[in-house]
Amino acid sequence: MTNAGGRKGGRARVERAERGIPEATVARLPVYLRALTALSDRDVTTASSEDLAVSAGVNSAKLRKDLSYLGTYGTRGVGYDVDYLRYQIAREIGLTQDWSVVIVGIGNLGHALANYSGFASRGFRVTALLDSDEARVGESVGDLHISSLDDLDEIVRSGSVSIGVIATPAAAAQIVCDRLVAAGVSSILNFAPALLSVPDHVDIRKVDLSIELQILAFHEQRKTGALTGIKAGTG
Amino acid sequence: MTNAGGRKGGRARVERAERGIPEATVARLPVYLRALTALSDRDVTTASSEDLAVSAGVNSAKLRKDLSYLGTYGTRGVGYDVDYLRYQIAREIGLTQDWSVVIVGIGNLGHALANYSGFASRGFRVTALLDSDEARVGESVGDLHISSLDDLDEIVRSGSVSIGVIATPAAAAQIVCDRLVAAGVSSILNFAPALLSVPDHVDIRKVDLSIELQILAFHEQRKTGALTGIKAGTG
DNA sequence: ACGATTTTGTTCTCGCGTTCACAAACTCTT
DNA sequence: AAGAGTTTGTGAACGCGAGAACAAAATCGT
Numbered sequence: 175m176t177n178a179g180g181r182k183g184g185r186a187r188v189e190r191a192e193r194g195i196p197e198a199t200v201a202r203l204p205v206y207l208r209a210l211t212a213l214s215d216r217d218v219t220t221a222s223s224e225d226l227a228v229s230a231g232v233n234s235a236k237l238r239k240d241l242s243y244l245g246t247y248g249t250r251g252v253g254y255d256v257d258y259l260r261y262q263i264a265r266e267i268g269l270t271q272d273w274s275v276v277i278v279g280i281g282n283l284g285h286a287l288a289n290y291s292g293f294a295s296r297g298f299r300v301t302a303l304l305d306s307d308e309a310r311v312g313e314s315v316g317d318l319h320i321s322s323l324d325d326l327d328e329i330v331r332s333g334s335v336s337i338g339v340i341a342t343p344a345a346a347a348q349i350v351c352d353r354l355v356a357a358g359v360s361s362i363l364n365f366a367p368a369l370l371s372v373p374d375h376v377d378i379r380k381v382d383l384s385i386e387l388q389i390l391a392f393h394e395q396r397k398t399g400a401l402t403g404i405k406a407g408t409g
Numbered sequence: 410m411t412n413a414g415g416r417k418g419g420r421a422r423v424e425r426a427e428r429g430i431p432e433a434t435v436a437r438l439p440v441y442l443r444a445l446t447a448l449s450d451r452d453v454t455t456a457s458s459e460d461l462a463v464s465a466g467v468n469s470a471k472l473r474k475d476l477s478y479l480g481t482y483g484t485r486g487v488g489y490d491v492d493y494l495r496y497q498i499a500r501e502i503g504l505t506q507d508w509s510v511v512i513v514g515i516g517n518l519g520h521a522l523a524n525y526s527g528f529a530s531r532g533f534r535v536t537a538l539l540d541s542d543e544a545r546v547g548e549s550v551g552d553l554h555i556s557s558l559d560d561l562d563e564i565v566r567s568g569s570v571s572i573g574v575i576a577t578p579a580a581a582a583q584i585v586c587d588r589l590v591a592a593g594v595s596s597i598l599n600f601a602p603a604l605l606s607v608p609d610h611v612d613i614r615k616v617d618l619s620i621e622l623q624i625l626a627f628h629e630q631r632k633t634g635a636l637t638g639i640k641a642g643t644g
Numbered sequence: 645a646c647g648a649t650t651t652t653g654t655t656c657t658c659g660c661g662t663t664c665a666c667a668a669a670c671t672c673t674t
Numbered sequence: 675a676a677g678a679g680t681t682t683g684t685g686a687a688c689g690c691g692a693g694a695a696c697a698a699a700a701t702c703g704t
Contacts, residue, residue, distance in 0.1 A: 198691060204623040208602065222651065231604045235693055242653055250652040251700035267623050268630030275622070282524045286517035292602055292619040298626075336629050337622065360632060361625040367443065367527055369466045377628045379621050384527040386614050387510070387572065388439040388502050390596040391533075393612045394571050395503030397595060433661060457681065470663055477683055485682040486670035649702075655695085662689080669682075674675100 195266075199240045203263055205230050206237065210260040222253035269297040274335040276302045276359070278350050279342030280310060280320050283365055287341055288315045301333045306346065323353065330357040337361045344368040351378075434475040438498055440465050441472065445495040457488035509536045509570040511594070513585050514577030515545060515555050518600055522576055523550045536568045541581065558588065565592040572596045579603035586613075 209229040213221055223241075227234035241247060241259075244266050248254045264270055275293065277284050280303050287293075288303055303315055306323045313320045321329065329335065338359040342350050347366035354362060355376055362378045364370055367385075372378050444464040448456055458476075462469035476482060476494070479501050483489045499505055510528065512519050515538050522528075523538055538550055541558045548555045556564065564570065573589040575582055575597060582601035589597060590611055597613045599605055602620075607613050 196691075200627050201620070201624055203627070204617075204620040207623075209604075224651085229604075233693065235695090236691090238652065239654080239692090246653075248652050249700065250698070251650045251702090253651070266627070268626040269623065271630075273622075273626050273629070282521035286521040287618070289517045290618060293622065296619050296623065298619070298622050336633075337625055361629045363621055363625060369444075369464075375632070377625055377632075379625060381616060381618070381621055382439075383522070383525060383616070384531050384533070385436075385439040386598055386616055387508075387528065387533050388442075388504065388531065389436055390572055390598060390612055390614055391503040391508050392435050392438070392501070394508070394596045395506075397610070397612075398571070431661070458683095459681085468663070470665090471661090473681090473683065474662085481683075483682055484670065485668070486672090486680045488681070646704090647702105648704100650700085652697105652699080654697085657692105657694085659692085660690090662687105664685105664687080666685090667683095669680100671678105671680075673678080 195243045199243055202230075202232065202236075202240055203267055205232070206240070207260060207263045207267065207269075210256055210263065213256050214260060218256055220253050221256055223248070226254065271297065273298050273337055274301045274333050275299065275337045275339060276304060276326070276329060276333075276335050276354075277339045277341060278304045278323065278326075278354070279340060279346070279366075280305045280313075280315060281341065281343075284339075284341035285315060287339060287365075288318065298337070301335060302329045304329070306342075306350075323350070326353055327357045330354075330359060335359060337363070340364045340366050340370075342366055430478045434478055437465070437467065437471075437475055438502055440467070441475070442495060442498045442502065442504075445491055445498065448491050449495060453491055455488050456491055458483070461489065504532045506532065508533050508572055509568050510534065510572045510574060511537045511539060511561070511564060511568075511570050511589075512574045512576060513539045513558065513561075513589070514575060514581070514601075515540045515548075515550060516576065516578075519574075519576035520550060522574060522600075523553065533572070536570060537564045539564075541577075541585075558585070561588055562592045565589075565594060570594060572598070575599045575601050575605075577601055 206226065209226055213229060221229075223234045223238045227237045230237065244262060247259050247262050275298050277287055277300060280288065284303065284305075288300055293300060300318065303318050303320045304323045304326060305311060305320050308322065310320050311322045336359060338354040338361070340347055340350055340354070340362060344366045347364065347368040348370055351362060351364070351370045351372060355372055360376050362370070362372065362376060364378060364380045365383075367382055370378060441461065444461055448460075448464060456464070458469045458473045462472045465472065479497060482494050482497050510533050512522055512535060515523065519538065523535055528535060535553065538553050538555045539558050539561060540546060540555050543557065545555050546557045571594060573594040573596070575585055575589070577585050579601045582599065582603040583605055586597060586599070586605045586607060590607055595611050597605070597607065597611060599613060599615045602617055605613060
């Protein structure tokens with residue numbers, strides 16, 4: 175039917191620069207990495223794009239296209255070598271090197287983040303915990319003790335810290351953010367429910383717990399057909 | 410139910426628009442809500458789409474289009490009444506009613522979530538904390554005490570719980586998820602680094618802390634020009 | 645060795661979301 | 675009251691990403 179006839183565009187070939195990985199693809203690479211690790215743990219040595227796609231929860235065509243941005247790591251007729259691909263993705267993301275992370279704001283959330291094992295297992299090393307509350311400074315959390323925010327500059331410089339995590343209240347977030355940037359941190363993960371402005375060269379990502387719940391609530395409301403107020407169910 | 414003061418003679422609501430709100434728009438409504446609250450706190454009574462857009466960190470055209478899906482709440486030549494719009498968005502999301510939430514897995518993260526004030530302030534009430542570790546059952550966290558996972562069914566039914574938060578290790582996530590679904594929970598927020606499968610009628614959202622860091626690391630690596638990627642092995 | 649089979653890498657098409665641009669609608673000034 | 679000035683709501687163009695489909699490349703069987 176719609177067989178590609180003789181319409182061969184004589185356009186100049188677009189170079190597949192390794193630089194231009196789509197943002198949507200970048201966001202999925204860690205998911206693939208996790209899926210590959212799971213397969214490897216089960217002693218699976220080779221996996222097809224379909225296997226991987228199922229394991230990662232995506233479409234197999236999408237997965238193949240994503241991987242094609244990184245290079246040609248599969249073997250036609252066979253699939254992907256799990257450990258090899260896993261290493262390639264890890265290298266692409268930058269997980270073959272360690273990253274130093276500072277966490278600012280050691281309240282409940284900062285506490286949890288400091289103890290989160292998922293960071294350390296992936297090459298992220300929490301090198302310092304900072305808080306502006308002097309009463310908290312000196313406290314121990316896991317292996318670390320809480321430092322004063324005033325030590326930020328030295329900690330960042332001496333520890334080659336490039337990633338900062340903000341877990342402060344919203345009111346303090348922008349100030350902390352500015353100080354992180356001034357100290358030389360160029361990637362920030364923000365858990366505070368606030369809009370932060372940063373210079374162009376700084377990357378910032380936001381995780382907002384209450385927004386996620388609100389999105390769920392929206393759909394939940396639709397499902398229950400609750401147009402007005404609370405309806406008292408049966409009983 | 411107290412109305413937020415009928416303003417300008419109540420017009421008929423545009424109900425056809427309520428059907429198909431794009432997902433991308435839904436995800437921004439909480440952001441607008443927060444921006445409106447911030448303006449309201451500063452005693453701003455009226456705001457143009459441009460004002461709001463700046464406050465929310467988006468493009469003003471996008472904001473206007475988003476709001477247009479909800480109805481016609483602005484006044485041409487004037488802007489939006491801050492409190493009125495805030496109420497409308499809150500109603501649309503479903504925040505004019507309270508939502509009962511259970512948190513499963515009271516480790517570091519679950520602990521932090523249980524104490525997170527951002528939930529309560531937006532109509533989300535944490536009604537129960539559950540853990541499968543019997544040694545933890547009975548412990549107090551804030552106002553609540555930790556219940557056994559076996560009590561899930563009764564808690565969900567008696568408390569009209571529709572939202573569940575999973576903060577367990579990855580290995581336990583699917584089991585906990587299945588039990589939540591079986592108990593009648595139809596919206597799930599998953600913090601465990603695992604892919605969960607749920608029936609169609611259940612909504613699920615995922616928050617993955619380490620993925621966010623990995624995305625930052627990817628861009629950070631590009632910025633520092635570490636093209637070679639391979640440096641001294643970590644041994 | 646050669647065809648059948650499997651699976652990748654890529655091209656093409658479609659749909660969604662973002663942004664521009666402008667008519668409609670409201671207020672303010674004279 | 676009418677024109678000037680604002681600002682909303684929306685139609686239209688554009689770009690990106692998702693998914694289907696297929697040619698190329700590898701293995702396997704005879």
